[in-house]
Amino acid sequence: MQRNRDSLANTGRWSLYSTVIASILTVIALPVFAQVGTVSVTHPAGITVLQVEDPQVVTYTDTARPPVTHSWQRPGGRFRLLTGPTAPTGGDPTVAGDEDRAIASAWSVSTGPNSIPYPVFTSKLTVSVDGTHYDMHQLAAAAVDVTGSNAVHSYFPTACVVGSRDVYLEGRVPLDNTDPALATEFINVQHYFTLIHDTLRVEYVVTNSSSQERQVGIRQVFDGLFGSGTNRDGTEVYLPNGTVINYEKVIPDAETTAMPDTWVTVDNADSPVVFIRGTVAGDDVLDAGLANSSAGKPDLIGWGLFRNVGADAQWDFTPNSVLALDGEDWAYFTRWNEKPLAAGKSRRYVTYFGVGASAADYDSPYGFAAYSPSTLKVQSGDDPTTDEVETYYLTDSQGKSAFTVTAYADNFLPASLLSASVRISLPTGLELDPATQSLSKSLGTVRRNEDKSVSWTVRASVTRPGPAVIKFTGPQGKVVERKVYIPAVPILTPLTSLKGLEMVAIPYTFANTDAEHVFATLGSLYPGGANALVRYDPESRIYKYFPDSFVTNVEPGYGYWLLNRNRQTVYFPSDAAALNTSDSATINLSENWNQIGNPFVGPVNLSDIRVIDPNGKEWSMKEGIGRGLLLPTLFWYDAAANDYDWETELSDVRLDPYVGYWIYAMDDISLVIPPPTLFSPAAAPKTAAASGSSAGDGWRLPLVVSGAGRTRTGRVIGAASAATDGIDANDVLAPPACLTDGVNLSACVEQPQTGVRLMQDIRKASSSATQWNLVVDTNAADTPITVSWPDLSSLPADLTAVCEDLTSGERRYMRTTNAMTFRSGDSGGSRTFRITVQPRGSERTLVTSASVSSTAQGVVVSYSLASDSSVDVEIRNISGVPIRQVASGKVATSGANTLAWDGRNSQGSRVPAGRYLCKVTARSPQTGEQHSLVRSFQISR
Numbered sequence: 001m002q003r004n005r006d007s008l009a010n011t012g013r014w015s016l017y018s019t020v021i022a023s024i025l026t027v028i029a030l031p032v033f034a035q036v037g038t039v040s041v042t043h044p045a046g047i048t049v050l051q052v053e054d055p056q057v058v059t060y061t062d063t064a065r066p067p068v069t070h071s072w073q074r075p076g077g078r079f080r081l082l083t084g085p086t087a088p089t090g091g092d093p094t095v096a097g098d099e100d101r102a103i104a105s106a107w108s109v110s111t112g113p114n115s116i117p118y119p120v121f122t123s124k125l126t127v128s129v130d131g132t133h134y135d136m137h138q139l140a141a142a143a144v145d146v147t148g149s150n151a152v153h154s155y156f157p158t159a160c161v162v163g164s165r166d167v168y169l170e171g172r173v174p175l176d177n178t179d180p181a182l183a184t185e186f187i188n189v190q191h192y193f194t195l196i197h198d199t200l201r202v203e204y205v206v207t208n209s210s211s212q213e214r215q216v217g218i219r220q221v222f223d224g225l226f227g228s229g230t231n232r233d234g235t236e237v238y239l240p241n242g243t244v245i246n247y248e249k250v251i252p253d254a255e256t257t258a259m260p261d262t263w264v265t266v267d268n269a270d271s272p273v274v275f276i277r278g279t280v281a282g283d284d285v286l287d288a289g290l291a292n293s294s295a296g297k298p299d300l301i302g303w304g305l306f307r308n309v310g311a312d313a314q315w316d317f318t319p320n321s322v323l324a325l326d327g328e329d330w331a332y333f334t335r336w337n338e339k340p341l342a343a344g345k346s347r348r349y350v351t352y353f354g355v356g357a358s359a360a361d362y363d364s365p366y367g368f369a370a371y372s373p374s375t376l377k378v379q380s381g382d383d384p385t386t387d388e389v390e391t392y393y394l395t396d397s398q399g400k401s402a403f404t405v406t407a408y409a410d411n412f413l414p415a416s417l418l419s420a421s422v423r424i425s426l427p428t429g430l431e432l433d434p435a436t437q438s439l440s441k442s443l444g445t446v447r448r449n450e451d452k453s454v455s456w457t458v459r460a461s462v463t464r465p466g467p468a469v470i471k472f473t474g475p476q477g478k479v480v481e482r483k484v485y486i487p488a489v490p491i492l493t494p495l496t497s498l499k500g501l502e503m504v505a506i507p508y509t510f511a512n513t514d515a516e517h518v519f520a521t522l523g524s525l526y527p528g529g530a531n532a533l534v535r536y537d538p539e540s541r542i543y544k545y546f547p548d549s550f551v552t553n554v555e556p557g558y559g560y561w562l563l564n565r566n567r568q569t570v571y572f573p574s575d576a577a578a579l580n581t582s583d584s585a586t587i588n589l590s591e592n593w594n595q596i597g598n599p600f601v602g603p604v605n606l607s608d609i610r611v612i613d614p615n616g617k618e619w620s621m622k623e624g625i626g627r628g629l630l631l632p633t634l635f636w637y638d639a640a641a642n643d644y645d646w647e648t649e650l651s652d653v654r655l656d657p658y659v660g661y662w663i664y665a666m667d668d669i670s671l672v673i674p675p676p677t678l679f680s681p682a683a684a685p686k687t688a689a690a691s692g693s694s695a696g697d698g699w700r701l702p703l704v705v706s707g708a709g710r711t712r713t714g715r716v717i718g719a720a721s722a723a724t725d726g727i728d729a730n731d732v733l734a735p736p737a738c739l740t741d742g743v744n745l746s747a748c749v750e751q752p753q754t755g756v757r758l759m760q761d762i763r764k765a766s767s768s769a770t771q772w773n774l775v776v777d778t779n780a781a782d783t784p785i786t787v788s789w790p791d792l793s794s795l796p797a798d799l800t801a802v803c804e805d806l807t808s809g810e811r812r813y814m815r816t817t818n819a820m821t822f823r824s825g826d827s828g829g830s831r832t833f834r835i836t837v838q839p840r841g842s843e844r845t846l847v848t849s850a851s852v853s854s855t856a857q858g859v860v861v862s863y864s865l866a867s868d869s870s871v872d873v874e875i876r877n878i879s880g881v882p883i884r885q886v887a888s889g890k891v892a893t894s895g896a897n898t899l900a901w902d903g904r905n906s907q908g909s910r911v912p913a914g915r916y917l918c919k920v921t922a923r924s925p926q927t928g929e930q931h932s933l934v935r936s937f938q939i940s941r
Contacts (some may be wrong), residue, residue, distance in 0.1 A: 505597015
């Protein structure tokens with residue numbers, strides 16, 4: 001856009017311009033006038049458009065008194081982001097419908113001195129210096145030269161410079177004088193706005209141009225819009241782990257401590273057109289670029305009503321948890337807290353805001369984005385595009401069972417991407433259609449400012465519900481993962497398992513709830529046959545089998561063990577009906593372990609579930625755990641390993657349809673499960689690790705038990721200052737044992753005093769010896785079973801650890817060995833291992849003396865030990881070069897010891913006459929500490 005600085009500087013013509021513009025405003029649309037006083041740049045592929053207020057020096061004559069010419073700094077730097085105007089390029093380049101939409105910043109017209117109009121966008125930047133908060137736009141708008149000296153109040157010494165996809169300008173905050181024309185010390189802020197595929201990279205390089213260290217931070221506000229013509233268009237915000245934000249919120253807070261990498265919101269979850277995403281993390285966020293340092297990820301992000309979040313020079317924000325975003329004028333902000341910035345040094349701040357329809361990586365040297373349907377839909381009947389006859393099939397939102405997935409590479413750096421290609425990797429349940437398509441497709445050469453794409457046609461099979469992750473590998477090995485949520489259908493496909501055993505929950509109601517009606521496909525469920533249905537009774541604390549009345553009726557929200565030895569696909573009867581998603585579902589739990597499940601056909605987050613206590617009072621899941629109503633761990637069954645996985649971080653747990661879970665209730669309570677949100681964020685899900693809760697400032701020692709074709713991991717002992725020796729939030733109780741699928745191997749940490757079995761037992765840190773019992777059970781006869789401790793890295797150096805087999809009496813010092821093995825009995829059985837961790841004693845001199853004597857037959861090394869040790873003896877030449885390792889790990893007893901060296905090197909040749917060094921090293925098998933003595937000696941020939 002041609003800037004109009006010269007014409008505005010002509011004071012003789014400004015009055016005319018002002019009059020003309022005022023009249024134009026009455027007859028033209030406001031967006032046209034938005035171009036006056038702004039610069040604009042469109043992404044080279046037409047996906048997005050950026051507008052930035054262009055700071056300009058305006059001169060005018062005050063005619064209300066004897067004429068005096070004044071200067072005025074028209075403010076700039078605030079920006080507006082829109083989707084491209086052309087279908088289907090704008091916003092999401094794979095579909096039409098989201099074109100020419102403003103997604104960041106509303107705009108209005110303000111007036112400066114002498115009623116000079118200028119545009120104002122609602123994005124905000126606050127610079128905090130030594131506890132004082134500045135808004136350069138606000139400062140510049142308030143600054144007018146009234147002295148008659150024609151001084152320029154320049155808060156923006158560099159106006160906008162427009163590139164092919166970016167805009168640059170520089171602002172500054174005066175520190176030692178309110179007039180920047182008179183100030184000598186500044187905080188300079190370079191603004192870099194860059195369009196990368198479907199997002200805007202917002203980058204600030206802040207330089208301390210003062211004579212002393214300053215505490216500096218920044219806060220950026222994005223006034224979110226969906227281009228609908230109204231500002232009141234706020235909707236729910238989705239985090240990658242599935243957490244849904246409906247109300248004002250900041251992260252981190254008491255409920256969400258981990259900063260998400262990204263977030264997504266959409267104009268309408270049922271029929272999405274415009275997606276918005278903020279990207280918080282990435283390699284570029286951590287890159288200092290041309291600055292001295294990088295600010296890294298923001299310290300705080302948040303969402304709130306614009307009136308509460310977006311004031312000029314605002315720094316603090318306290319969210320109101322009862323103020324909903326839905327249907328309101330919402331905004332998002334990122335904040336980097338004040339940190340020291342030395343005089344003359346600079347710091348780079350980076351974040352992203354843009355369209356959210358893709359899964360993307362915006363790091364240099366190119367933007368990589370992948371598109372697919374976010375959620376598939378269930379269609380009943382036969383798919384007319386296939387030869388098979390189906391009962392149900394899956395389609396995209398347009399009803400296509402063979403849908404398109406696309407990957408884009410947007411080169412925003414000067415160097416071309418040569419011989420560029422993209423490879424696709426599909427998960428189980430998704431397949432190329434036709435299968436003859438190549439997994440790798442060529443982009444050819446991607447030159448600067450080219451945004452090239454490749455596509456595949458994919459079909460979904462009717463499979464287990466949940467996220468299916470498509471992996472795209474692009475040029476230079478860059479990878480993005482696109483999540484497609486596969487909904488539930490009334491078909492249960494068997495999982496991979498040894499005996500067809502799994503823990504299930506059925507997300508349907510039935511007119512006839514009898515188990516043999518529900519599982520009619522399998523035939524009889526009576527024990528002893530190929531199939532069985534089993535459920536744990538928390539009151540009697542035993543498993544009960546169909547046809548027991550506790551198991552007979554199948555209801556949504558409850559978990560069951562299903563034995564399906566022949567691995568038949570289960571087709572549920574025609575009276576299967578999904579729950580109404582307009583209402584919550586309630587399930588009742590008894591004190592003890594309960595098998596539960598998701599009663600809905602869509603995913604539900606554990607953190608969104610409400611808890612009803614025995615008195616009828618309702619709490620959030622976090623509050624319920626905090627009040628001791630249930631334990632903070634959810635278990636699920638790994639059918640292939642015949643073992644449990646679990647998670648203790650509430651925000652990371654999603655309940656998927658058809659999966660059964662264990663949860664422990666401390667009292668008789670009820671769970672109120674909200675309806676699912678079928679919209680799925682674009683980012684791939686986090687993989688939950690069965691690691692239990694953090695031990696905080698303490699240590700953790702993982703244990704592994706393996707044998708009989710099984711491996712049991714995730715058993716952990718440890719200590720922390722905030723832990724107790726009883727059961728607390730640091731511990732993970734062991735749920736009832738898995739039903740056996742033939743060979744059984746179980747391992748639990750058993751508290752010696754109570755006999756309670758745990759997966760994780762974190763005790764209070766102690767200065768005395770602490771003991772744990774690891775109990776191993778197996779029905780495998782005469783089979784080697786190994787207990788190992790692969791990682792002692794977190795065990796403090798001043799602690800020793802010993803593992804003892806209480807049956808054989810064998811002891812292993814865990815720092816110098818990593819496992820011990822026993823053989824099970826004729827019918828298997830149980831074995832207990834005691835692990836003792838205690839502070840090591842004061843370090844001792846293990847090698848009390850050493851001497852070397854040369855004889856006609858060779859060399860004799862004599863040494864004395866303070867205690868039994870593992871000994872290394874090494875011969876070196878006088879320059880220290882190794883000649884021969886005489887002993888390595890030799891077990892030696894306390895007292896005097898000797899060994900002989902034949903005078904030959906490691907190649908077997910006799911060494912020449914001369915002077916040599918002998919190093920004797922003793923290592924304690926208990927503590928791992930070691931001590932060495934070096935002696936010199938002469939060999940004569």
